[in-house]
Amino acid sequence: MNAIEQIVIITELKATGKKEVLRELAAAAVEQHPGLELEGLCAILEEREELGSTGIGDGVAIPHGKVPELAEMVMVFGRSTQGIPFAAQDGRPVHLFFLLLAPAASSTPYLGRLAELARFLRDHQIRARLQQAESREELARILRDEGQEGNHEQG
Structure with missing residues (x-):
């Protein structure tokens, strides 16, 4: 995931619902990019x-x-240890959120990034490490190191 230079990290989301979590993630993006x-x-x-x-x-x-x-x-990466109801495909609460925003003219890089994220997050060990990380620094290290490797087990 090295193509995105800066990933904003929210160690523990405060939101408890779908609209709230979208707003919290968006607010973090706006904070880093005031033009939004x-x-x-x-x-x-x-x-x-x-x-x-x-x-x-x-x-x-x-x-x-x-x-x-x-x-x-x-x-923007956000984590909820409690989990947030989000109408996920499997009906389970969501713990790990990756907000991806792209320029309006971007199609191929945007779709490529979405596919890359989905592959990265299929690895159950990476998901577990992200859920168990104890600090922002540890989360950043996992995202940086694991995101650059490219070989991820599904599960």
């Missing part, structure tokens, strides 16, 4: 969720959207 507008970003994410949940199962969701104001991709 929170309400507009939330609307983009909610519209995408209406097409179908981005909860891919196994406790993972990858909310995503294209944002006209962006010049480069932005990623």
Whole structure:
């Protein structure tokens, strides 16, 4: 996952519902990229969720959207140890959230990044390590090191 230079990390999400978690993730993106507008970003994410949940199962969701104001991709990682109901494909609560925002004109890199994230998160050992990490630094290390390796077991 080295193509995205900065990943914003929320060690423990405060949200308890789907709209709340989308807003919390979006707010973290806005904080790092002040040119973004929170309400507009939330609307983009909610519209995408209406097409179908981005909860891919196994406790993972990858909310995503294209944002006209962006010049480069932005990623926010958020974790909920309690789990958040998110209408995931397997019906289970989501613990690991990867918000991916891309420039409106970006198609191929954006779709490639979504596919890369999905492959990365199929590895049950990586998911377990992300859930058990005790600090922001440990989360950042896992995301950096594991995201660059490319060989991930499914499970």
